[in-house]
Amino acid sequence: MAFDAASEYTTLVSIASETGGQGASVGSADAVYVVVHANKILASHPLPGVTIDATEKEDGIEAFITVDDGVVLSKQVHLCFGHLGTEGRQVITSHVSIGARARATFLAHCIFPNAVEFLHAMEGDIVVGEGAEFTYNEVHVHGPEGRISVKPVSRVVLHDRALYRGDFTLVEGRVGDLDILIDVDARGVGSRVELTSKVYGKDDDQCRVQDFVRLNGAGSTALVKAKVVLRDASSGLFHGLVEGAAAGARGHVDCTEVIQGAAKAEASPVVRVTHPEAEVTHEAAIGRIADDKIEGLMAKGLDEAQAVDVIVSGLLR
Amino acid sequence: MTHALLFVEDVHVEKDGSSILRGVTLQVRPGEIVGVLGRNGAGKSSLAYSIMGIGRYRPSRGQIRFDGEDLLPLSVTDRARRGISLAWQHPARYEGISVRDYLRLSSQRVTEGMMEDALSRVMLDPPYLDRMVDKSLSGGERKRIELASIFLMHPRLSVLDEPDSGVDLLALGEIMTLFRTLSEGGNAVLIITHREDVAAACDRSYLMCGGRMILEGSAEAVKRYFLSQCSPCTELEPEIVKEVC
Ligand SMILES: Nc1ncnc2c1ncn2[C@@H]1O[C@H](COP(=O)(O)OP(=O)(O)OP(=O)(O)O)[C@@H](O)[C@H]1O
Numbered sequence: 001m002a003f004d005a006a007s008e009y010t011t012l013v014s015i016a017s018e019t020g021g022q023g024a025s026v027g028s029a030d031a032v033y034v035v036v037h038a039n040k041i042l043a044s045h046p047l048p049g050v051t052i053d054a055t056e057k058e059d060g061i062e063a064f065i066t067v068d069d070g071v072v073l074s075k076q077v078h079l080c081f082g083h084l085g086t087e088g089r090q091v092i093t094s095h096v097s098i099g100a101r102a103r104a105t106f107l108a109h110c111i112f113p114n115a116v117e118f119l120h121a122m123e124g125d126i127v128v129g130e131g132a133e134f135t136y137n138e139v140h141v142h143g144p145e146g147r148i149s150v151k152p153v154s155r156v157v158l159h160d161r162a163l164y165r166g167d168f169t170l171v172e173g174r175v176g177d178l179d180i181l182i183d184v185d186a187r188g189v190g191s192r193v194e195l196t197s198k199v200y201g202k203d204d205d206q207c208r209v210q211d212f213v214r215l216n217g218a219g220s221t222a223l224v225k226a227k228v229v230l231r232d233a234s235s236g237l238f239h240g241l242v243e244g245a246a247a248g249a250r251g252h253v254d255c256t257e258v259i260q261g262a263a264k265a266e267a268s269p270v271v272r273v274t275h276p277e278a279e280v281t282h283e284a285a286i287g288r289i290a291d292d293k294i295e296g297l298m299a300k301g302l303d304e305a306q307a308v309d310v311i312v313s314g315l316l317r
Numbered sequence: 318m319t320h321a322l323l324f325v326e327d328v329h330v331e332k333d334g335s336s337i338l339r340g341v342t343l344q345v346r347p348g349e350i351v352g353v354l355g356r357n358g359a360g361k362s363s364l365a366y367s368i369m370g371i372g373r374y375r376p377s378r379g380q381i382r383f384d385g386e387d388l389l390p391l392s393v394t395d396r397a398r399r400g401i402s403l404a405w406q407h408p409a410r411y412e413g414i415s416v417r418d419y420l421r422l423s424s425q426r427v428t429e430g431m432m433e434d435a436l437s438r439v440m441l442d443p444p445y446l447d448r449m450v451d452k453s454l455s456g457g458e459r460k461r462i463e464l465a466s467i468f469l470m471h472p473r474l475s476v477l478d479e480p481d482s483g484v485d486l487l488a489l490g491e492i493m494t495l496f497r498t499l500s501e502g503g504n505a506v507l508i509i510t511h512r513e514d515v516a517a518a519c520d521r522s523y524l525m526c527g528g529r530m531i532l533e534g535s536a537e538a539v540k541r542y543f544l545s546q547c548s549p550c551t552e553l554e555p556e557i558v559k560e561v562c
Pocket residue numbers: 332333337355356357358359360361362363364373406
């Protein structure tokens with residue numbers, strides 16, 4: 001399939017606006033955005049207080065994104081990474097630095113609607129400065145067919161009183177082979193971490209979600225939540241680790257996996273406390289969707305697959 | 318006599334080796350509101366499940382026909398699409414689904430105004446549309462929402478399993494108006510109830526005991542019999558249906 005840069009741009013942006021909310025602000029003068037197809041930077045739009053330094057690499061890009069001290073971005077920063085072809089690879093390497101007391105929300109749209117054999121890797125390091133708040137949402141759009149390997153790795157460092165909110169969603173189309181790793185070093189005093197992952201595996205998808213948080217700062221807190229729904233012959237593994245390593249550190253890991261059909265799930269929430277004044281708790285549940293929920297919707301005329309979809313969409317909301 | 322919209326004859330259901338329904342026979346005609354009374358464990362919900370086609374309550378014997386068609390080979394979905402719906406005694410909860418989204422499942426053409434109207438019929442305000450159909454609703458609120466959902470579906474046959482238990486604020490007049498509306502245009506309502514005032518306001522009633530209908534007749538007569546013989550139970554168990562009027 002051949003695409004020209006203009007149609008790649010419009011296709012990626014229109015899918016982004018359908019799936020990510022506020023996507024319409026991609027391309028507008030008062031928004032920060034970057035649009036990348038394969039290894040081509042189709043658009044890069046910084047604003048005062050935000051620097052984007054992106055370079056094209058052989059199979060992807062490398063970007064340095066900096067939000068200056070005290071800058072508060074009222075609009076989301078959109079990062080559209082995609083490929084409209086059926087096969088290939090895209091490796092995104094990013095270095096994000098959020099200055100002291102700054103506030104920003106990034107929304108990464110990872111768009112591979114036609115992928116059959118594809119590798120999408122993200123290597124990100126993120127530093128959130130003192131008193132800053134950073135929200136990173138990642139939404140994937142994959143096609144209904146084929147296998148795509150998605151390997152996002154984020155390493156996050158939080159300074160004093162910094163807040164990091166990470167939200168990973170992969171519920172549209174096939175998951176393919178997902179291996180997500182988020183590793184947070186909450187070294188700042190009073191720093192806060194909230195991680196949420198939502199994944200819907202189908203067919204023979206394989207989903208591995210690993211969330212690691214080390215609460216090294218005194219009074220730091222973490223809430224790690226994962227919701228994984230698996231149907232058909234898909235399989236999922238959730239590995240959550242929260243370590244309380246400082247006085248007053250508080251953490252909680254919560255994983256819910258729902259399986260249908262011949263799907264397989266495994267959850268291992270690990271809590272580790274290496275400081276006598278830290279406290280970390282966990283809960284994990286793996287279950288099937290109760291028959292009465294499915295039958296309740298079938299009694300409204302939905303067929304079984306539609307009923308499961310409605311229930312799952314609610315669970316993953 | 319008008320032909321039956323729902324025709325249940327000699328239905329037997331076994332569960333884990335014990336008989337739950339032991340030859341149930343019942344008919345509901347177009348336009349009728351029919352009540353089913355019975356003590357706890359009589360088999361009322363099991364009857365509702367077997368009419369709806371819930372898998373674990375498949376009859377081993379007997380027949381269930383809807384508008385002349387044999388329902389037994391049909392799935393829950395197909396029965397719903399033929400025009401049967403069931404309001405569960407304990408409706409399921411759905412995490413992350415708003416009342417608005419839930420009511421929209423009832424019909425493709427439902428508008429905001431229709432949803433608000435349906436809620437008002439069960440004494441709920443429009444802000445309930447934004448609530449979630451999850452554990453945050455009280456039992457009574459959840460049941461009212463189920464009734465509102467059935468109302469929006471306009472099924473040809475509404476099977477309501479104790480729609481009124483726990484729904485304390487609905488007065489007899491309100492609940493009967495709702496059921497009357499459901500039975501308009503040749504539709505019919507089968508109500509399983511513990512409220513004698515509701516049972517007495519039906520067009521006809523059945524009394525169920527030990528997995529069988531032991532009495533069929535005017536709602537008032539069935540109520541009288543129930544009050545005199547069933548609470549406390551006299552264990553009479555007369556042979557199948559005994560007409561009283
Ligand atoms: N799945 C099941 N497995 C075993 N026994 C069952 C099952 N479902 C129902 N029963 C039994 O069948 C009998 C009838 O149950 P059912 O729920 O139909 O009664 P009911 O008349 O609706 O009672 P209630 O007024 O308490 O709602 C009860 O004794 C019940 O324990």
